[in-house]
Amino acid sequence: MDDILSKISSCVEFGKIDKASPYPPDMKGQDGADELTRKAIDDGMKPGDILEKALIPAMAIVGDKFSRKEIYVPQMLMAAKSMSSAMKHLKPFFQSGEAKRKGKFIIGTVAGDLHDIGKNLVAMMIEGGGWEVIDLGVDVGTDKFIKAIDENPGAVIGLSALLTTTMENMKKTVTAIREKKSGIKILVGGAPVTKEYCEKIGADYYSPDPQGAVNYLNQIVS
Amino acid sequence: MTGSTFQFDFKDLKLAVSQVESVMGYKEGESQETISELVSEVLKEAEEICTMKAEYRFFDDIAFDEAEKTVTINGLVFQIKKIIYSQIKKSDSAALFLCTAGEEIGARSKKSMKEGDLLRGYIYDVVGSEAVEAAADLMQDQLEREINALGKGITNRFSPGYCGWLVAEQHKLFQLLTDNFCEIKLSSSALMYPMKSISGIIGIGKNVKRHPYTCSLCDMKDCIYRRSKA
Ligand code: B12
Numbered sequence: 437m438d439d440i441l442s443k444i445s446s447c448v449e450f451g452k453i454d455k456a457s458p459y460p461p462d463m464k465g466q467d468g469a470d471e472l473t474r475k476a477i478d479d480g481m482k483p484g485d486i487l488e489k490a491l492i493p494a495m496a497i498v499g500d501k502f503s504r505k506e507i508y509v510p511q512m513l514m515a516a517k518s519m520s521s522a523m524k525h526l527k528p529f530f531q532s533g534e535a536k537r538k539g540k541f542i543i544g545t546v547a548g549d550l551h552d553i554g555k556n557l558v559a560m561m562i563e564g565g566g567w568e569v570i571d572l573g574v575d576v577g578t579d580k581f582i583k584a585i586d587e588n589p590g591a592v593i594g595l596s597a598l599l600t601t602t603m604e605n606m607k608k609t610v611t612a613i614r615e616k617k618s619g620i621k622i623l624v625g626g627a628p629v630t631k632e633y634c635e636k637i638g639a640d641y642y643s644p645d646p647q648g649a650v651n652y653l654n655q656i657v658s
Numbered sequence: 659m660t661g662s663t664f665q666f667d668f669k670d671l672k673l674a675v676s677q678v679e680s681v682m683g684y685k686e687g688e689s690q691e692t693i694s695e696l697v698s699e700v701l702k703e704a705e706e707i708c709t710m711k712a713e714y715r716f717f718d719d720i721a722f723d724e725a726e727k728t729v730t731i732n733g734l735v736f737q738i739k740k741i742i743y744s745q746i747k748k749s750d751s752a753a754l755f756l757c758t759a760g761e762e763i764g765a766r767s768k769k770s771m772k773e774g775d776l777l778r779g780y781i782y783d784v785v786g787s788e789a790v791e792a793a794a795d796l797m798q799d800q801l802e803r804e805i806n807a808l809g810k811g812i813t814n815r816f817s818p819g820y821c822g823w824l825v826a827e828q829h830k831l832f833q834l835l836t837d838n839f840c841e842i843k844l845s846s847s848a849l850m851y852p853m854k855s856i857s858g859i860i861g862i863g864k865n866v867k868r869h870p871y872t873c874s875l876c877d878m879k880d881c882i883y884r885r886s887k888a
Binding site for chain 2: 458459460461505508509510513514516517520547548549550551552553556560599600601602605
C-alpha cells in the first residue's frame with residue numbers, strides 16, 4: 437500500500453486527529469489524519485482511494501476491536517473524530533460525484549425517546565464504513581422517517597431505542613414504513629432490543645454493536 | 659405522609675477519575691493520560707453545573723400479594739415481579755424515591771457531541787450517570803440511618819425497568835410522587851426528564867436486609883455496570 441495511505445490509516449485507527457492533538461502520545465508532534473489527507477489529495481491521490489484503501493479499512497479494524505472489547509468507547513470516538521477530520525477534505529469530491537460512497541443511511545432514535553449516545557456511535561461507525569449518514573436526531577416520529585425516505589430513495593434505515601416503552605414506537609415506525617414503502621432495509625438496535633424482537637416487528641437486522649451493522653450494510657451492497 | 663428532600667454538593671459524591679474510567683471499560687491504570695485529563699476536567703466542571711437533588715417519601719399503606727407478586731401502595735397495584743418481590747415482601751412500609759443530576763450535564767453532552775467533540779460529550783454523559791447513582795447512594799445511606807434509629811432496616815433500591823418490573827409502571831410511581839422536589843417530569847413514554855434521573859422503591863421493616871450488591875439478582879450478564887461477573 438502507498439506509504440501515505442498506510443499513514444492515514446494508522447492515524448485513524450489510533451485516533452490521531454491532527455498535528456496539534458496530543459493523543460496518542462507516541463504520535464505527538466506528527467501530522468494527523470487531517471494534514472495527511474490534505475497532502476494526499478494535493479499530491480494527486482484519488483479521493484476514492486483514500487476512502488476505500490485508508491479510511492474504511494481503518495474504521496473496520498476499530499469496529500472489530502470494539503466488538504471484541506479490546507478498545508472502549510473513548511478510543512472509538514477518537515478514531516471517529518480523526519476519520520471525520522480526513523473526511524472533511526473528501527466532501528467536495530462526494531458532492532461533485534468524483535468520489536462515491538456506498539449508499540445512504542438514515543438513522544434516528546424513535547419517538548418518545550431522547551437517548552442519543554448509542555445512536556451517535558452507530559452513525560459515526562457507519563459513516564466510517566463509507567456511507568453517507570443522515571442523522572434525524574432523537575424523538576423522531578414515523579412521519580419524519582417517511583419524509584426522509586422520500587427525499588433519499590434507496591436509503592437504508594436505522595432505528596434506536598433505549599427503553600422497552602419506546603421500543604413499542606420502533607414497532608410502529610417499522611409497520612408504517614412497511615405499509616407505505618417497499619424494499620426498504622431496516623436495522624434496529626439499542627439496549628433492550630433483541631434479535632427476536634427485530635424479527636417479531638418485521639425489521640431486517642439487529643446488531644448489538646456498530647460493527648455488526650457495518651458488516652450487514654457491506655453485505656447488502658456487495 | 660412524610661419523607662425527606664436533599665440537595666447534594668457534587669463534591670460530596672466523591673467521584674474519582676478512576677471510577678468514571680472503569681465505567682467506560684478501563685481497568686485501573688489502563689486508561690490514557692489524555693482521557694484521564696479530560697475526565698478530571700469534566701468532573702471539575704460538573705461541580706458547577708450539576709444540581710444534585712433527591713427525595714424519598716414514606717408509604718405505610720402497603721400490602722403484598724404473593725400469588726401475583728405485586729405490592730399495593732395507597733391503592734395502586736405495582737407488578738414488581740418475582741425478583742424484586744422476594745427482596746421486599748417482608749417490608750411493613752416503603753419509601754419511594756427520585757434522584758437527579760439536573761438538566762445541564764445532559765445538555766452539555768449533547769452540545770459537545772453536536773460540535774464534534776465526541777469524547778467530551780461522552781464523558782459528560784458517563785459522569786452524569788455516575789453522579790445520579792452516587793447521589794442516590796448518599797440518599798439511601800441517610801434513609802438507612804434514619805430507619806436504623808427506629809430499630810428497623812431497609813432493602814436495596816429497585817427501579818421500574820429492572821428485574822422484570824416494567825418501565826411503564828413509572829406512571830403509577832409518579833402518581834404517588836406529585837410535585838416532586840427534584841422537578842422531574844415523566845413523558846407519556848415513561849421517560850424521565852432530566853435524562854440523568856432515577857426512580858424506585860426501597861422496602862422498610864424489621865425483617866428486611868440491604869445486600870452489598872444486587873447485580874447477582876439481575877439477568878443482564880453483559881451489563882457494563884455489573885459489579886461481579888458471577
Ligand atoms: C447509563 C444508564 C442509565 C443512566 C443514564 C441514562 C441516560 N441515557 O442518560 C441513568 C442512571 C440515569 C439511567 C436511568 C434509567 N435507566 Co438506565 N441504563 C443505563 C445503562 C447502564 C447504560 C446505557 C448506556 O449509556 N450505554 C452506552 C451506550 C453507548 O450504549 P447503547 O445506547 O446501548 O448503544 C449501543 C448498542 O445498543 C447499539 N445500538 C444503539 N442504537 C442502535 C441502533 C442501531 C440501528 C444499531 C444497529 C445498534 C444500536 O450500539 C451502541 C454502541 O455499542 C443501561 C444498561 C446497559 N448496560 O445498556 C441501562 C438501561 C438503559 N436503563 C434502563 C432503565 C429501566 C432505566 C430507568 C427507567 C430506571 C429508573 N426507573 O430509574 C431510568 C430512566 C431514565 C430516564 N431518563 O427516564 C434499562 C432500559 C430497559 C427497559 N427496561 O426499558 C436498561 C437497559 C437497564 C436494564 N434494566 O436492563 N440509566
